[in-house]
Each structure stands twice: as structure tokens, then as C-alpha cells.
Amino acid sequence: MKVAVAISGASGVRLGIKTYEKIPETYEKYLIVNENAVKVAQKEEKEKIFNNSHIWEKPASGSFGLDALMIVPCSMNTLAKISVGISDDLTTRTASVMIKERKKLLLAPRELPFSPIALENMHKLSMLNVIIAPPVLGYYSEPKNLEDMENFIIGKWFDLLGIKNSLFKRWEG
Template identity: 55%
Template sequence: MKITVAISGASGANLSINFIKNLPSEIEVFLVLSKSAKTALKLENNISVKKLFKDKKNIQIFDDSNIAAPIASGSFEVDKMIILPCSMNTLAKCAVGISDSLITRAFTVMLKEKREIVLAPREMPLNSIALENMLKLSNLGITIAPPVLGYYSNQQSLEDMEKFLIGKWFDLLKIKHNLYKRWE
């Protein structure tokens, strides 16, 4: 399986890092970070992504300005895409078809090729414009899955909560895992 993981500039970008860390090693990852995502990771977690994944052979990292990257073309087959977290700016651009970055271009390609896309909007409260954009994208077949906790799996720590969220996104992308206790 090939997956594009796009990190846009919303709070909680570290969820993407943990999402990638939990992916099975046989999954090929195409990682794109917006400029704002890099800033958020630095400010919130003091993380440099290139150093973090430098030894991972299944991960290719692309700059958001690189519209010549393979994931910018429909002829390059990627199975799934997740934008995690998805900023309201990125959400709005996706909703109206603006492809001015690698993230939004890859999204547009996935949409036109009718491939699986999950958006994890990270904002609260949601205004009417954001809700309208989410509805529009949902009507196009995009899965809208913000980081919303379910308490039935008895999370005891922030790490447990993150594993629950990542597990739910894995479920949507049909990636096998055992990150949280399922409802019985």
C-alpha cells in the first residue's frame, strides 16, 4: 500500500508523527509538510521531521512547494491520502479546488482519481464556513474525521488518547492495528 500523509499548519501536528510511527513498515509513505506545519512541530514539540525519519526507508519526504513530486500526478498510483491535521485554510482550498501547493495538488489528484481521502480538521469551535466546506467535501466522498475522543477504550494517558485517534484513522484507511481496545 502507498499512502500520502500531509501535515498542514494546525495545532496537533505531532499526531501525524505518531500516525506515521505506528504505520506498518511495509506501507510506503509519501510525507508532505506545509511551512506552517514545520513551524507548529517546532513550536509545540521541538521536532525536526527530517531528522526523525532519516533512517526510515519506507518514507519519502517532500517539500510542500515541490509540485513536481510524484504524488502531484494521477499517473503515479497512491492508494490513500490523509491530511492530518487539516487546517481550515487547507480545508477551504480543498473545498474549492485550489491547488497552489503539493498538499492541495495531491488532494486534487486523489479526488479526480477517486481514491480514498481522509481529512482530520483540527479546529474548535467550527464556524459555518468550515462546516459548509466539510459538508461539500463529504458529499464528494471525502471522509471527514476530526480528532474526537471516544472514552469506551479507557484511555489513561495522552499517549492512550493519541493511539485511540490514530487507530480510528487507521480503521478508516483499512490499516490493521491493535492501538486501542475495541468496544465489546
Template identity: 55%
Template structure:
């Protein structure tokens, strides 16, 4: 599988990098860092594209990406995607994912959500975009921040069809 991961915004950037770190070896990652995320950290495993490189291969529908994830997804990026504004590589690649009917997962991080953000999320959801904010599942009984991060990333991987064992799944007890 080929996964395009875009990391935008400055708050929650560590979750995007955690997802990159926890990808199984059979997933080939491609990475776009927004200017703000770029200043936070560079990662070696993925091919990194500059957000300003609108001519990068991932901006084309003919480049074979199976899925795209924007984590975290800033409200600015979410709004641009919802309105079809493709003024940088992240938003162009997202527009291509929507156009090509590829899985697109957005992980908006802000709280609370404004009515405008909620309307944008609803619009995108109706187009088939997966809206998956990093929400904890307390039934998993996390005992550390690392366990909470693994849970969130695992839920994202579930929605993208990426196999993993990052958290303990819900089980029905046998009587």
C-alpha cells in the same frame, strides 16, 4: 499499501507524526510537510516532499497512492481543497486523490468549527472525502495522552483500511 500523509498547520502536528510512527511495516508512507509543520519536525522513515514541489511524483494521478491523509488539516488547507485550489503540493495531491476517486481523509483540528468550515466539510464529504477530526472515544477508557493518541490514530487507520491493534475495540459481553 502506499499512504500519502500531509501534515499542515502547527497545532496538532504531533498527531500526524504519531500516525506516521504507528504505521504498520506493510504500509509505505510518503510525507508532505507544510512550511509550518516543517519547522516543527522532520521524520526519517518517509520520503519527504517539499510543499512547494508541485512537480513531485505524488502530484500526478499516475503515481500509485492508495490513500491520502491530511492530519492535522488546517482550515486554510480544507478550504482550498473544497474550492479546488491546488496551489501547493498538499492541495494538488488532494485534488488528485478526489479526481482519481482515491480515499482522502482530512483531520480538521480547529474548534469550534465556523459555519464556513462546516459547509466546506459537507461539500467534501458529499464528494466522498472522509472528514475525521481527532475526537476522543471515551468508551475506550484512556489512561494517558499516549492512549488517546493511539485511539485517534487507530480510528483514522480504520477508515483507511490499515490493520492495527492500537486501541481496544468495543465488545459485547457474553452473558
């Protein structure tokens, strides 16, 4: 399975990086980041990293066969662009391809509260089978620290995409 994580916006970048890092090694994984983050990531990661301004890269093509894309965090700007079909960078182009190919696309919007415009955009995308999954904590997982909270959120996202994981304590009734 080919899985990509795109990081848009500034707040929540840590969660995007952790999501990428927690994808099991049995998956082919890719990271899409903005120019400044690329420089840092290339020094820290040995994985396949794409510059968001390089719209011609492999994930932008349906024939590449990406199975899932997670945009973590997803800025309201990126969400709005995707909802109206603007594909002006690698993240939005790849999202457009995922919708066109009917592949799994998960957006983790990072606003609080959501504006009526953002909610309208999310509703529109959810009607196209895009998964809208803000980073919301489930207290039944009994988190003890920030890492437990992040693992719960990432584990729930992986569940939605069919990525096997044991990152959090599951509900036992």
C-alpha cells in the same frame, strides 16, 4: 499500499507525525510537510519526505498510484482550498488528485468550534466521499494517558482507510 500523511497548520503537528510513524512498515509511506518542518523531519526521519512547496513531486500525479492521503492536522485554510479546487501546494494538489482518482482522502480538521463556513466546506467534501474525521476521543477505549488517546484516534483513522491495526481497545458491547 501507498499511503501519505500531509501536515498542515501548526496545532496538532505531533498527531500528524505520530500518525505517520504508526503506519505499518508493510505499507509504502510518504510524508508531506511545510518548509520549516521539512528541515526538522529530514534530520529525524529516514523516510520519503516531500516539501509542501514542491508541487511537482510524485504524489501530485495520478499515475503515481497513491492509495490514501491523510491530512493531519488539516487547517481550515487547507480544507477551504481543497473544497474549491485550489491546488497551490503539494498537499492541496495531492488532495485534488485523490478526489479526481476517487481514492481515499481523510481530513482531520483541527478547529473548535467549527464555523458555518468550515461546516459547509466539510459537507461539500463529504458529498465527494472525502472522509472528514476530526481527532475525537472515544471514551469506551478507556484511555489512561495522552498516548492512549492518540492511539485511539490514529487507530480509528486507519480503520477508515483499511489499514489493519491494534492501536486501541475496541468496543466489546
